[in-house]
Amino acid sequence: MLRPILRYGEQPLHGPAAPVARFDDDLQRLIDDMIETMYAAPGIGLAAPQVGVPLRVFVVDLSVGRDPAQLIVLVNPEFIQREGTQLEEEGCLSVPGFNATVLRPSHVVLKGLDREEQMQTFEGTGLLARAFQHEMDHLDGRLFVDRLRGIKRDVIVRKIQKLQRTGKW
Numbered sequence: 576m577l578r579p580i581l582r583y584g585e586q587p588l589h590g591p592a593a594p595v596a597r598f599d600d601d602l603q604r605l606i607d608d609m610i611e612t613m614y615a616a617p618g619i620g621l622a623a624p625q626v627g628v629p630l631r632v633f634v635v636d637l638s639v640g641r642d643p644a645q646l647i648v649l650v651n652p653e654f655i656q657r658e659g660t661q662l663e664e665e666g667c668l669s670v671p672g673f674n675a676t677v678l679r680p681s682h683v684v685l686k687g688l689d690r691e692e693q694m695q696t697f698e699g700t701g702l703l704a705r706a707f708q709h710e711m712d713h714l715d716g717r718l719f720v721d722r723l724r725g726i727k728r729d730v731i732v733r734k735i736q737k738l739q740r741t742g743k744w
Contacts, residue, residue, distance in 0.1 A: 576604075578612050578626040582744055583670045583718055583735055587629040590716045592622075595630050595650045598692045606632065606648055606690050614640040618668045620706045622713030625669050633710035637702060647697060652687030652711060655696070665705060667719050673731050677719050679705045 581588050595602060605628055613621035613634055622633040631651045638645040659681030666674040683704045686696045699707050709719065720731055738744035 576608050576611065577615055578608050580612065580616065580621075580625050580668050581627055583720060584739060584744070587624045587627065588669055588713070588716070588718065590624075590629065592624050592629045592631045592714045592716070595632060595688075598650075598688075598690075602630075602632070602650075603690060605630070606634065609634050610636075610646065610648075613668075616668050619702075620710045621668065622710045624713050624716070631714045633714065635703070635706045635710060637706065648690050649685070649687035649695070649697070650690065650692075652685050652707075652714070654683060654685050654711065656682070656684040657708070658682050661701065661705065663702075663705060665709065665719055667709070669713075670718060670720060670731075670735070673720070673734070675719060675723055675727055675731065677705075677722050679708045683707050685711070 609621050609626060612626060617639050619637050619639060620633060620635040623630045634648050636646045657680040660678055661681040662676055662678050664674050664676050681704055682700050684698045685707055686694060689695050720728060735744060
């Protein structure tokens with residue numbers, strides 16, 4: 576089932592997500608819905624808070640559904656290592672129409688549970704490292720806009736506020 580994607584300014588996007596305590600049918604349904612929603616958007620990643628569920632779950636697929644082997648589902652993920660830097664433009668399904676250059680680690684290693692509750696470890700560089708950090712930020716209540724400073728951030732936030740006031744957000 577497609578779920579609506581929350582936009583910048585809506586809760587629970589701006590608060591930390593809670594750890595998943597139970598691997599039950601509701602969690603499996605959430606994961607299935609997140610995958611379907613991510614592909615339909617289309618996007619390369621989606622975190623549970625983006626669909627209104629404040630749990631530490633995200634999905635990532637750089638192939639946008641073209642290669643099922645690339646789909647990554649992580650529950651209660653944690654960083655093991657982050658190093659290097661990359662400065663690239665990124666966007667977000669929760670901030671449609673806006674992109675900005677964001678500083679991210681160029682290499683990350685993280686661990687988490689898959690949907691069968693098995694511990695998994697993933698290493699990512701380049702775009703995959705960026706996607707992991709981006710989704711982890713969502714689980715901590717941060718969006719890429721929150722990583723911006725100065726006039727670039729102010730311009731985006733003001734434009735979003737104007738869209739909100741006019742009912743177009």
